[in-house]
Amino acid sequence: MKCFTRLACFAILAIAPLPSQAMTDVGDIGTIIEGFVAKQFPDAASHFWVVNDTQWDGDEMIVDMNTIVTDRRQTPPTESRFLLLIVEGRLQGIQNIPLDAAAECQKEQEV
Numbered sequence: 001m002k003c004f005t006r007l008a009c010f011a012i013l014a015i016a017p018l019p020s021q022a023m024t025d026v027g028d029i030g031t032i033i034e035g036f037v038a039k040q041f042p043d044a045a046s047h048f049w050v051v052n053d054t055q056w057d058g059d060e061m062i063v064d065m066n067t068i069v070t071d072r073r074q075t076p077p078t079e080s081r082f083l084l085l086i087v088e089g090r091l092q093g094i095q096n097i098p099l100d101a102a103a104e105c106q107k108e109q110e111v
Contacts, residue, residue, distance in 0.1 A: 029063070032091050036084060037067055040094075045072040052081075061086040066099070 037047055052064040063084040070077045081101070085093035 028089055029061070029086065032086055032089070033063065033065065033084065036082075036091055036094070037069075040082075041067070041069045043072055044069045046070045059088045 033049055033051070037044075037049055041047060047067060047069045049065050049067045052066060054064070055062045063086060065082055065084065067080045067082070068077050069080070079099060081097050081099050083093075083095045083097060084091060
């Protein structure tokens with residue numbers, strides 16, 4: 001009976017519709033970020049990144065992220081912070097912001 005319940009749950013999840021805002025799945029976003037970091041730091045020996053926040057607006061997404069990069073020369077890791085604008089699954093804009101800045105990934109307010 002347990003096996004049937006698991007199979008039924010799996011079938012329901014498999015046929016459930018995806019949210020309309022899921023224009024770009026998490027794997028695509030990870031690939032976009034990884035490509036950006038590799039281009040931004042081509043001489044890095046290693047790196048990792050952390051997404052702080054995201055904001056969706058239709059087919060646009062703003063990603064607030066930090067990177068930690070270790071250079072090939074055995075220097076201490078360098079931390080940076082970026083806002084990425086992803087539109088229709090493509091990186092369209094980049095802004096380097098101070099690490100201690102308050103950044104809110106929100107839709108622009110019209111005055």
